[in-house]
Amino acid sequence: MAFLHSSVFSCFAFVVLASTLIHTPQVHGREIESRHVVSVHSLLPSSSACSLPKDLNTSRLKVVHPHGPCSPIGTGREPSHAKLLNRDQARVDSLHHRISTASSRESTRSSLAATIPANTGGSLGTGNYIVTVGFGTPKSDLTVVFDTGSDLTWIQCKPCSSGSCYPQQQPLFDPSQSSTYSNISCSSPECSLLDSSTCSASSPCRYDIEYGDNSQSSGYFSHDTLTLTSSELVPSFMFGCGDENSGLFGTAAGLLGLGRGKVSLVSQARKYGGVFSYCLPSSSSSAGYLTFGGGAPSNVKFTPMLTFSDMPSFYFLSLVAIRVGGEQLPISPTVFSTPGTLLDSGTVITRLPPSAYVALRSRFRQQMRKYKTAPALSILDTCYDFTGYETVSVPTVELVFGGGTSINLDFAGILYVAKVSQACLAFAGNGDVSDVTIIGNVQQRRVNVVYDIPKKQIGFGAKSC
Numbered sequence: 001m002a003f004l005h006s007s008v009f010s011c012f013a014f015v016v017l018a019s020t021l022i023h024t025p026q027v028h029g030r031e032i033e034s035r036h037v038v039s040v041h042s043l044l045p046s047s048s049a050c051s052l053p054k055d056l057n058t059s060r061l062k063v064v065h066p067h068g069p070c071s072p073i074g075t076g077r078e079p080s081h082a083k084l085l086n087r088d089q090a091r092v093d094s095l096h097h098r099i100s101t102a103s104s105r106e107s108t109r110s111s112l113a114a115t116i117p118a119n120t121g122g123s124l125g126t127g128n129y130i131v132t133v134g135f136g137t138p139k140s141d142l143t144v145v146f147d148t149g150s151d152l153t154w155i156q157c158k159p160c161s162s163g164s165c166y167p168q169q170q171p172l173f174d175p176s177q178s179s180t181y182s183n184i185s186c187s188s189p190e191c192s193l194l195d196s197s198t199c200s201a202s203s204p205c206r207y208d209i210e211y212g213d214n215s216q217s218s219g220y221f222s223h224d225t226l227t228l229t230s231s232e233l234v235p236s237f238m239f240g241c242g243d244e245n246s247g248l249f250g251t252a253a254g255l256l257g258l259g260r261g262k263v264s265l266v267s268q269a270r271k272y273g274g275v276f277s278y279c280l281p282s283s284s285s286s287a288g289y290l291t292f293g294g295g296a297p298s299n300v301k302f303t304p305m306l307t308f309s310d311m312p313s314f315y316f317l318s319l320v321a322i323r324v325g326g327e328q329l330p331i332s333p334t335v336f337s338t339p340g341t342l343l344d345s346g347t348v349i350t351r352l353p354p355s356a357y358v359a360l361r362s363r364f365r366q367q368m369r370k371y372k373t374a375p376a377l378s379i380l381d382t383c384y385d386f387t388g389y390e391t392v393s394v395p396t397v398e399l400v401f402g403g404g405t406s407i408n409l410d411f412a413g414i415l416y417v418a419k420v421s422q423a424c425l426a427f428a429g430n431g432d433v434s435d436v437t438i439i440g441n442v443q444q445r446r447v448n449v450v451y452d453i454p455k456k457q458i459g460f461g462a463k464s465c
């Protein structure tokens with residue numbers, strides 16, 4: 001039935017969203033959304049034009065992909081899809097390692113204490129999205145990656161003695177030119193908020209953060225004014241002024257930490273009441289938003305935000321089921337609940353428990369059998385060649401969370417399109433049943449994701465950017 005509609009929808013190829021849901025009447029009388037029909041033209045991002053959301057007003061920060069026409073720091077040299085996906089696996093390996101180490105630490109704390117770096121973030125890779133914020137007075141606009149898996153915000157700062165900073169697109173922040181900048185002293189209680197600091201009697205507090213892929217930043221722990229949007233300032237914001245930095249940060253000036261720890265932006269900017277939300281764009285030629293505070297729109301549905309006591313900065317939730325084409329896959333909820341589910345802005349591809357991935361893949365393949373298959377792409381093993389089609393029809397994929405809240409993924413959240421002849425199911429299986437499930441950023445595309453820390457809930461609203 002889906003295919004009958006194909007010719008009708010192909011004439012909407014010029015529409016930005018270019019995706020239509022097919023509703024199938026079910027025997028139980030409930031109408032369900034079973035397939036997305038999308039024009040093949042719309043699968044690939046435009047290489048020249050950036051489309052902004054209509055409602056991107058001054059109270060929202062623009063969120064874009066680090067490469068492509070919307071990026072203020074795009075260099076044109078985009079890493080290959082295979083390289084990006086391989087780095088994504090490195091981030092996931094590092095998250096899995098951190099989480100398993102954290103959960104086994106209770107019993108073996110004494111023997112491991114000496115060897116576990118206390119202050120290790122997730123691996124960054126290049127899968128993160130970027131925002132531009134202002135540091136200092138007068139403000140310097142700097143483009144930073146935003147990461148819900150990190151707490152500390154840092155930027156590269158002058159003086160970077162030769163070789164101790166990586167090349168960035170924008171000028172380095174110069175603290176001596178900001179009238180509101182100050183170092184945090186070693187005797188200040190703020191210095192002890194850091195997991196890892198170095199202090200000697202007369203010198204200011206220094207931070208040192210290492211990420212799982214050996215990326216690192218260290219420098220002075222500082223105060224300065226952070227300008228989010230023209231009207232939104234965070235005075236005396238604590239951040240790292242890094243004079244020794246290296247790693248996979250692309251050409252971004254640093255990182256914006258949106259975790260739940262004490263030094264994260266969300267914890268410091270109390271006026272926003274511990275609430276923020278974002279919408280990740282569907283491609284590198286469109287923009288989404290990041291916003292702080294405020295009430296959630298009525299289409300947002302909430303599920304409990306869970307805390308993993310050994311990883312208190314991370315956002316966990318409970319994934320209970322997956323529906324493909326409107327039908328629930330035969331997976332026991334304990335498959336998800338045993339290792340737990342992490343919501344991460346910096347992981348690209350969602351990682352499912354091995355048996356859940358196999359069930360998803362098999363149902364998806366069955367519903368895509370009319371299409372020619374294409375070679376695997378790095379960690380993605382279910383790919384299709386859409387050459388010669390004007391429109392394609394793909395089964396819907398819905399993630400069901402605790403409390404009955406579900407999110408019907410956008411088309412852009414189901415397929416990772418490297419090219420028209422290689423569009424892959426954007427999920428992968430974990431190596432081990434005990435590895436944590438991770439909801440990655442491809443699946444969050446176009447969804448308004450609301451983090452409400454005081455109410456301990458995470459909300460999802462479809463088609464928000």
Ligand SMILES: *[C@@H]1O[C@H](CO)[C@@H](O)[C@H](O)[C@H]1NC(C)=O
Binds near residue numbers: 055058059
């Ligand atoms: C900005 O847009 C949001 C969402 O459309 C709206 O709720 C808010 O009132 C707008 N703010 C301004 C200053 O226009």
Ligand SMILES: *[C@@H]1O[C@H](CO)[C@@H](O)[C@H](O)[C@H]1NC(C)=O
Binds near residue numbers: 182183
């Ligand atoms: C911060 O500390 C560094 C190192 O001691 C020093 O060079 C710099 O002048 C200090 N900045 C301010 C504003 O005090």
